[in-house]
Amino acid sequence: xxxxxxxxxxxxxxxxxxxxxxxxxxxxxxxxxxxxxxxxxxxxxxxxxxxxxxxxxxxxxxxxxxxxxxxxxxxxxxxxxxxxxxxxxxxxxxxxxxxxxxxxxxxxxxxxxxxxxxxxxxxxxxxxxxxxxxxxxxxxxxxxxxxxxxxxxxxxxxxxxxxxxxxxxxxxxxxxxxxxxxxxxxxxxxxxxxxxxxxxxxxxxxxxxxxxxxxxxxxxxxxxxxxxxxxxxxxxxxxxxxxxxxxxxxxxxxxxxxxxxxxxxxxxxxxxxxxxxxxxxxxxxxxxxxxxxxxxxxxxxxxxxxxxxxxxxxxxxxxxxxxxxxxxxxxxxxxxxxxxxxxxxxxxxxxxxxxxxxxxxxxxxxxxxxxxxxxxxxxxxxxxxxxxxxxxxxxxxxxxxxxxxxx
Amino acid sequence: xxxxxxxxxxxxxxxxxxxxxxxxxxxxxxxxxxxxxxxxxxxxxxxxxxxxxxxxxxxxxxxxxxxxxxxxxxxxxxxxxxxxxxxxxxxxxxxxxxxxxxxxxxxxxxxxxxxxxxxxxxxxxxxxxxxxxxxxxxxxxxxxxxxxxxxxxxxxxxxxxxxxxxxxxxxxxxxxxxxxxxxxxxxxxxxxxxxxxxxxxxxxxxxxxxxxxxxxxxxxxxxxxxxxxxxxxxxxxxxxxxxxxxxxxxxxxxxxxxxxxxxxxxxxxxxxxxxxxxxxxxxxxxxxxxxxxxxxxxxxxxxxxxxxxxxxxxxxxxxxxxxxxxxxxxxxxxxxxxxxxxxxxxxxxxxxxxxxxxxxxxxxxxxxxxxxxxxxxxxxxxx
Numbered sequence: 001x002x003x004x005x006x007x008x009x010x011x012x013x014x015x016x017x018x019x020x021x022x023x024x025x026x027x028x029x030x031x032x033x034x035x036x037x038x039x040x041x042x043x044x045x046x047x048x049x050x051x052x053x054x055x056x057x058x059x060x061x062x063x064x065x066x067x068x069x070x071x072x073x074x075x076x077x078x079x080x081x082x083x084x085x086x087x088x089x090x091x092x093x094x095x096x097x098x099x100x101x102x103x104x105x106x107x108x109x110x111x112x113x114x115x116x117x118x119x120x121x122x123x124x125x126x127x128x129x130x131x132x133x134x135x136x137x138x139x140x141x142x143x144x145x146x147x148x149x150x151x152x153x154x155x156x157x158x159x160x161x162x163x164x165x166x167x168x169x170x171x172x173x174x175x176x177x178x179x180x181x182x183x184x185x186x187x188x189x190x191x192x193x194x195x196x197x198x199x200x201x202x203x204x205x206x207x208x209x210x211x212x213x214x215x216x217x218x219x220x221x222x223x224x225x226x227x228x229x230x231x232x233x234x235x236x237x238x239x240x241x242x243x244x245x246x247x248x249x250x251x252x253x254x255x256x257x258x259x260x261x262x263x264x265x266x267x268x269x270x271x272x273x274x275x276x277x278x279x280x281x282x283x284x285x286x287x288x289x290x291x292x293x294x295x296x297x298x299x300x301x302x303x304x305x306x307x308x309x310x311x312x313x314x315x316x317x318x319x320x321x322x323x324x325x326x327x328x329x330x331x332x333x334x335x336x337x338x339x340x341x342x343x344x345x346x347x348x349x350x351x352x353x354x355x356x357x358x359x360x361x362x363x364x365x366x367x368x369x370x371x372x373x374x375x376x377x378x379x380x381x382x383x384x385x386x387x388x389x390x391x392x393x394x395x396x397x398x399x400x401x402x403x404x405x406x407x
Numbered sequence: 408x409x410x411x412x413x414x415x416x417x418x419x420x421x422x423x424x425x426x427x428x429x430x431x432x433x434x435x436x437x438x439x440x441x442x443x444x445x446x447x448x449x450x451x452x453x454x455x456x457x458x459x460x461x462x463x464x465x466x467x468x469x470x471x472x473x474x475x476x477x478x479x480x481x482x483x484x485x486x487x488x489x490x491x492x493x494x495x496x497x498x499x500x501x502x503x504x505x506x507x508x509x510x511x512x513x514x515x516x517x518x519x520x521x522x523x524x525x526x527x528x529x530x531x532x533x534x535x536x537x538x539x540x541x542x543x544x545x546x547x548x549x550x551x552x553x554x555x556x557x558x559x560x561x562x563x564x565x566x567x568x569x570x571x572x573x574x575x576x577x578x579x580x581x582x583x584x585x586x587x588x589x590x591x592x593x594x595x596x597x598x599x600x601x602x603x604x605x606x607x608x609x610x611x612x613x614x615x616x617x618x619x620x621x622x623x624x625x626x627x628x629x630x631x632x633x634x635x636x637x638x639x640x641x642x643x644x645x646x647x648x649x650x651x652x653x654x655x656x657x658x659x660x661x662x663x664x665x666x667x668x669x670x671x672x673x674x675x676x677x678x679x680x681x682x683x684x685x686x687x688x689x690x691x692x693x694x695x696x697x698x699x700x701x702x703x704x705x706x707x708x709x710x711x712x713x714x715x716x717x718x719x720x721x722x723x724x725x726x727x728x729x730x731x732x733x734x735x736x737x738x739x740x741x742x743x744x745x746x747x748x749x750x751x752x753x754x755x756x757x758x759x760x761x762x763x764x765x766x767x768x769x770x771x772x773x774x775x776x777x778x779x780x781x782x783x784x785x786x787x788x789x790x
Contacts, residue, residue, distance in 0.1 A: 088412075277783060297779035298772070304782060305702070305723045305775075308413065312701030315415050321422045322415070322704055324659075324697065331701075334694045391687070398686040402693065404669055405681030 008081050016082060020089045023062060028095050029055055035362065035370070038271075040101035041171040041382050042221040049175050052099035056130040065098065066128040069112065074125030102171070103127035103134035107180050107200070110251050114238055119200065123178070135176035137167035137201070137225060138248065147182060147248060148192050152227060154183035154199065156241075159234050161185075161199065163207075163227040169386065173210045173223035176203050182248055185241050196244030200236040207231065217378045252387070271343070271376065273304045276350050282368060285355035296353050303349065306342050310335070333401055337393040340383035347377035414716075415701075416708045420478055425485035427462060436493040438753045441611060444496060449573050450613040451497045460528020464499065469506055473518060474526035480507060480645060481707030484652040488703065491656025491764070494756055496611035498531045500649055501569035505532035505578050508642045512589050514632035521576055521591070532576040534642060535617050539564035543769040545643045545713070550619045552581040552588060558626050559590065561619040567767060571615035572602050578630070579619065580639050587639055589630040596624060609763035611756070641712030644721050646768035648706055651724035654764045655699040658728070658735040661757035662692055665739040672744075679742070688738055695731040702727055719781055726774035732761040 034047050043049050059065050067083040069075025076082070089095075098104055108127045111119050126132040143149040152165025163183060170179070181201040189195030207230030213222040238247050277300055283290040290296045313331035316322040324330060350373040351358050362371035384390045398404040435455060444452050459465070468483055469475025483503060490499065506525045509532075510518060524530035538549020550563035561581060571577060577592040603616040630638075669680030669689060679685055706720035713721075736758040740747040747754050765771070 280783075291783060294776070294779075297783055298775045300783060301775045301778045304778075305727050306698070308705075308723065309698035309701055309727070311413055312415060312705055313697060315413060316701055316704070319415075319417055321417050322700075324700060327693070327697075330693060330697050334690075334697060337690075338694055338698075391683070394687040394690040395683065397690045397693075398680070402666060402680075402689065404666075404686050404689065405678040407681050407683055407686070 008079055013081060013085060017085050017089060020064065020086050021093065023064070024089055024093050024095055027058060027062070028093060036096065037219075037221065038372075038376060038379060039382070040097065040099055041386070042215075042217075042219055042379060043099070043172055043175070044219045044221055049099070049172075052096055053130045053133070055096050056098045056100060059098070060128045060130070065104075066108075066124075069108070069124065069128070070120075073112075073120050074128050098130075099172075100127055100130045100133050102136050102176075102180070103132070106136060106251050107134045107178070110180065110238065110247065111200070113250060114247055115200075116235075118235065119238070123200065126177075132177035133172055133175045135170045135173050135179045135203070135225075137170060137179040137181040139167065139169045141166060141168050141224070148196075148245065150182050150184055150196060152181075152183045153187070154185050154197060156185070156234065157231075160231045161234055161237070163201065163230040163232060166224060166226050168213075168222075168224045170210075170223045170225050171221060173203070173225050174212065179203055179225070180251065182244050185244075189242065193245040194242050196248070197241050198238040198244040198247035199232060200238060201230075201232045202236070205230050205232060215378070216381075217375050219375075271346075273300070273307045273346070276300060276303055276346060279350050279369060279373065280353055283354045283357065285353070290353045290355065299349055299353075303342075303346050307346075310339055310342060313338075327401055330397075330401060333393075333397050336383075336387060337390055337397070340380070341390055344377075344380040344384050347373055347380045351377050413705055414708050415705050417704065418478075418482065420476075421482050421485050421707075424467065424482065425489065428464075428486045428489035431458075431462065432489055432493040432495060436490075436495045438494065438756060441494045441496070441756060445611050449570075450611060456497055457528055459497070459499065460526075465502060465506070465528050466526030468503070469510060469522055469526050473510075473522035475522070479707075479710065480648070481710040483649060484703055484707040487649045487652040488656040488659075488700075491653035491760070492660040494611065494657070494660065494760055496613075498533070498570045498574070500653070501533035501574070502531055503649065504534045504642055504645055505576060507645055508534055508578050508589060508638055509576075509591065509630065511641060512630040512633050512635045512638035513591070514630070517591060517627075517630060517632065525576075530575045531570055531573060532578070533568055533570045533574040535565040535568040535571070535577055535579040536639065536642065537565060537567045539566050539616070541566050543643075543773055545640045546587070548580040548582050548587060548639075550579060550581040552583045552590065552624075554584075555623065559624045559628065561590070561622040561624070563619050565617040565619060566605065568615045568617050570613055571597075571617055572604065572613065577617075579617075580635075581619075587636040589635045589638065590624055590628045591630060592622070592624065592628065596622060596628070598622075607759075607763055609759040611760065612763055637712070641714075643768060644710075644713035644718060647721040647725040647774070648710055650764050650768050651699075651706065651721065651728045652703050654725075654728035654732040654761065655696065655703050657757055657761050657764065658692070658696050658699065658732040661732075661735050661739045661754060661761075662696055664753060664757070665689070665692075665735075665742055668743055685742055689742075692731075692735045692738060695727075695734060699724070699728040699731045719778065722769075722774040722778050722781075725769060726771040726778070729761075729765040729771045733765060736761045 032051050037043055037048055063076060064086045067076035067078045068080040071077035108124060111123055138147055140150055154161040154163050179201045181199040182196055184195050185197040186195040207228045209226040211224045212220050213224060214220055280290045280296055280300060285293060316331055354368055357368055360367035360371060361374050399406055463476055464486055466475030467478050468480045471477040502525060509521055525532055538547050549565060550561055552559045552561050575594055579590045579592055581588055581590060601618040605614045605616060607614055669685060670678055672679050702724040706724040709716050709720050711717040739754045740758060743752055743754055746752050
């Protein structure tokens, strides 16, 4: 993880990219006869789950996942640049995404950074191989983005903690072996943050009930998880009791775009402005191609410009001189907000440009691209709401980065 | 979204230029100074211009054999962005564009005649590209040049010619029977009556209309060193890049001003920046400024005139940075409340500069329409 790309020559990188690309072309599984989800938050049924789990396993066994993670825990021990190349090639060749997203991008990096030796040995390899799926237990029904007010209780009892409460918006809860769980260990702590602890909770213990939640798209993918005297081992605690808030902040830093340390692999299908242009090419409005309409063309160009901005801001982080003095963290902090809002607007536009065909949904034989954009439009809100809503993001950035007063 | 990598580089020279421009202009180009220089007939301060020349700014992108530093045109953006940030009005933009045009289209003796003087800050130069109606298309020159004996005779009118009334060198684009050409005019070639000042929204800038009717030139006025049509297009592209950089700086400058006000002005017992109705758009403005800077850095990296990837990047910058400056200055007026509505508040200076810069060398609509042709293919009319 520590080595950066300067140590790997351009020639070596190009050679590796060719090798990866050849492997992917030979091994990307053929499209199944059922609809695939667009993100890890949309696993609707077991057939989808197994298809994607098998694919991640295959990628890991070929040595293309967790390449920068330490070898002793199942990683590849190589410079990050190799994994970045794999991730890029996967996106380019539209490979199915890595299903164990929470494990790869949140739980794994957190365990590697803050976990004990025993925890690293216990969990890391099975995250990479998809043998054990992870889910996230942060949000609660009463406290969406307000993690500091989590009410789920964890009470120490001998070698265990006893958990009571409920978590919501848990993706893949019914497939997960473990949950990264924030729970309150000390309700009497002087401030609400000091009372929280962070656990790597097993999901197969008695007292855990999972209720699926149906989304506005009609699909499943989320669940509410209920804990009723669920007893988890005490050695699943990360850090010390009461350090849950700072551990969670480290996790959210991974979630909000600090890509360093993530296992890599694409965790979502990649939709780009190029797809949007193709859709415009196939759509007709009042008998004419949408692509001939000046207003549509102008908006397509605007999308292409905004997409380029997102890509550039990601690249700018590699050379500190490209960052704005006094707000060096801006591109990183903005990436979740801008990326999710862009995807939402792009999907809305992609639906509307379809003219009279726009109302057709996924099961209609005439629906453009099998209703992909209609589905994507509704699903896009998961990113503008999940992981801290766009509004909360703006508060955080305005207050912490720009120094504006708290509301 | 993460597809191929975009070319994005930044040299040590650019970093040094950015640093020195920031320090120099922060101290020398306060808004009090800007307001004072605004009242001068030429709109700029000659002593400051000399200091800028001593810093080597006029020669940044000129060849070393003509007294320059030999850097790429892309290296100019960090300096121009900073000029926008501090609202500097000077003949830098016009002189730089003229120097690049001369370097590209002129022959050796023409280059030798003018470039060392430009690099030394001893020659104010400008370009007369736009026709009377202000059209942005490079092929619209608005002036024709016909052979007259051993020389040339010009016909037609130009607009938006910066610094014309006091320029030592004016490069005029014109159509000839052999296609577009560029002529180098000295001060004595232009009758006093041919110059009419344009009164701009941005009162810090000096811009003029030029009546070319009857201007007679010797044959040596014709730039004869290269493909003039390409050079004219590339000069427009340099305008997209540099004014795009200036707009990025203008947006960032007004943003700093606004941020300070949001943190100090209180209403109903709280700083106004603590209200989400003001806080949220402020974050969005900051995001757009960062986006503009990314586009600017990339356009600078790939800049090679009005060709291929360079044209796309420069047009994207001009379009996006223009919209960003419009958004930032618009909200800055509103968020300053009644004070923002006054002459005394510096926001008006940024607002006016942005209005000027957004509408020279093509506005956002113009560039998005051209980008649509470049990126989506021609699709005009019925199909």
